[in-house]
Amino acid sequence: MTGTRSAAMTSPRTRRIKGTSQVPAMIFLYILSFLVVIPFVWMISLAFTPNHEAFGSVSLIPANPTLENFGTAWIDANLGRAMFNSLLVAVAVVACNCVFSVLAGYAFALMPFPGSFGIFLGILATTAIPVSVTLIPLFLMARGIPLAGGNDILGQGGSGLLDTLVGVMLPYLILPMNIFLARQYFSTSPPELAEAARIDGASEWRIFRSVYLPLAKPLVAVVAIFSFVGVWDDFLWPLVVTNTESSQTVQLALARFLASGNIQYGPLMAGAVIATIPVVILFLFNQRAFVSGLADGSVKG
Amino acid sequence: MSTSTPSPMGEATTSPVGGVPSPPASGRRPRRWSRIQIVGLLFVLPAGLYILIFQMIPVVYGFVLSFTEYNPIRRGGPEFTGLDNYAELVGDPEFGKALLMTGRYVLQVLPATVVIALVLALLVNRPFRGVGLFRSALYLPHIVSLTVVSMVWLWMYSPSGLFNDILTRFDFSPQTWLLDADTALNAVSGMRIWKALGSNMVLLLAGLQSIPRDLYEAARVDGAGRWKTFRYVTLPGLRPMLVYVVVMDIIFLAQGFAEVYVLTKGGPLGSTTTVNFLIYTEAFQYNQFGSASAMAFVLFAFIVGFSVLSVRSLVGRQK
Structure with missing residues (x-):
């Protein structure tokens, strides 16, 4: 500096x-x-x-x-397991968003069908719904998923997806904001490419996969980062849906470590550093995508 | 892993569906969907269904729950009680206080963070060597989780933390910060002002850079001073972004939770219990899903109201 x-x-x-x-x-x-x-x-x-x-x-x-604090945090807060959980959840969420959110945004921009704009607006409107409004229903839905976690076919009797990693990732798998970002991105892509490919007899999936997706690497980077940071940093949903160390995320592991007795600031901060490293690494290598993702999602719509 | 799923699904299902209507459709029927439109629908379908099931239906479900009494431990199912939950909230001093605290929180954090972020955006919107480093550094609080930064500030506010250390070095008496009902919310607000700077700055910077250069040229030619240029070129050009920033901040700040959970657990004496924190305790400590849902919808209404109000006041001045 x-x-x-x-x-x-x-x-x-x-x-x-x-x-x-x-x-x-x-x-x-x-x-x-x-x-x-x-x-x-x-x-x-x-x-x-x-x-x-x-x-x-x-x-x-x-x-x-x-370095003693790092060891203490790693063991006492069970950060190893928590990091593994967070990474697994984040990878699944990123993969899912990069496929389905991008695909939907692509179709909204370049393959409109009757009613598609209305559906898009509906999806966009969900970004303004407060978390607390859907929190309780999502909790009940996760608990009531049929045939999971000891549930019968009607979703009764067991704990469903509560306290599982699938339960943790459930609300983030397709984020409406990413669909919005993808639509904005593909709206500025030239539609002529698709027409040319169609004349050559390419299927719609191939046109997306081999023509437009390779051109959309910046978008995929933004979607991946947005999803990763969103799920990595979130707190309230993991707090509600998990209750044992087997499925807790790294943020939760830290909060439980903090609450587990007298505050030990040394190990706590060491844990905080560990929990922050993946996001900071991602940021350092993709600063442009971080910043443009935030700005793209704003007033262009 | 999930990358391979759409390909078979997309192609296998599209060809029969897309193939059927096209041969008889040769007689020019405008009503019929083209193959591209059908495939477009199929591309939207997974995301659309997901959003419907995990975003839209929960809103309806939650709204229904808000008219019931429901304890999830007893698996009897929700009991319809009409407007009881909402009626109880009207007279509930705890909820009223939480609403008031949430409103105060938003009003304390919002103007400060937007003004400082605007100053920062103006400062880093000039070419000088190392400007990228500054932008990154200022953005840092945004990417680090609210949980983690709250823990850092918990130490800074602790009796022997950074703030008291500085105060005692300059012969001031140490403060109680988070431990005093009068100052706790201010302390949380201070942290959140800092936390919100990065994203606001980046957004406002993008807004500044979207203002056409020639407007500044014209202002300069007309002999406008720095203040006038700011007042009549920068601010109007920034307005759409400013509106977005304010609305987003209202939505996020009004849902403050993790910072309260880490810093104060809603205390002391409920002085930092935000509505979201109250909803959490009501639902997941007292198992009152019905009344917690009602609280969530009252909060929702307030957020929408606040947002509309602020958009009106910001856009209204344009004329």
Whole structure:
């Protein structure tokens, strides 16, 4: 952060904002950015601070850095199992969204049929439904899935998909927002490609699979990231649907670790770091997709 | 794994369905669906059915439940009680307080986060070396889960955490932050303002960049100062995005849950019990699915009302 300071000051082009006020603006930006980032710096610092030192005045750079907290968190919070669960759920959710949400968005954009726009609007409207409205019905539906978890054919008698990984992934498998993003993306793809392929006798599935999908890699990246982060970071649904360690996600494992007795900030922060690493790695390699996904989903519709 | 499913399904089912109507349709019947339209429907079908079953039906199901009394432990099934749940909510001081707290929470976080995010967006909307680094750093709080950032702030607010450490270093007395009913909601709000900055900034930045350059050129030629350019070019150009940002923030903030769960568990003395937190405890600790559903629909109505109101006030000024 400090290395860019001099370079930023001598920025060659200034547009919109006139050159005179650059210095105060930059100082202001440095201060704000510092304030935004500082909690994460502390999170990492505490993760390496021996737990018995984590109370009282802590220094930003640990005097006796240790990896002990990571081991404690990994074992006491059962993070290994939780990471595995979260990853499995996330992979299934990403795969499902990349296929079905993208396919539906493609059809909405390039293969419209009578009533398709109405259906699209209906799907779009579901993005505004608060989680708490569908939470209880989804819980009952997950419990009542026929022939799962000891249920009979009518969905009675057992626990259904409660406390299973399939139950955890259930509400995220096809996210309406992704269908919206896909439709927006394919609306700007040239329809002539499909016409040409149809003349050549290609099936509709092939046209999608071999003509348009290869052109839509940025979209697939956005959909994958949106789905991954959405399911990885979510808390309320996993909290409701799981009740043992066998199916809990990593966020839940951390929350239960926090609630399990006296707060141990060292291991807790180490666990927080572990839980955050996959998302941060994804972000670092796909920054553009992260940001454009957010912006694309906004006012273009 | 699931990648292979649509291919057989798509092709196997389309050919018979698509093949049947086309030969007799040669006599030009406009009503009949073309093969492409039928395949289009089939492409939408899996997603459409899923959304219907797991998004739309739950809303209806929840609405029905809100008129019943239902304890999921006793497997007797819901009992219809008419408007009882809603009537009880009207006189329920706990629910009233939760609504009030949720409203306060939204009103405390929303303006602050939007204004700071706008300032940040303006600051990083200029070309200088390292601007990408700043944008990434400022976006960071958005991608880290609410659960995790709440835990970090839990430490910062703790009696010997960062905030009290700073205060005592400057000879101020340490504060109780989350442990005091008067300050707990403010403390949660402070965290959420910070958490919401990243996404708002990115959205507003996209909005800023969609404003045509020539408008700024024209303003400059006309001799408009910086404030006037901002007031008459930037703000109007930003309005659609601003509306979107405000509505999205209202929807998300009004559903605050994970931060409350981690930071305060709704306390002290219910001072941070948001409606969503109350719904959770009502449903999953007290097993009152009926009245919890009614609460959810009252919250839904408030969110819609708030959103419409804010869109009106933001768009209305355009004329």
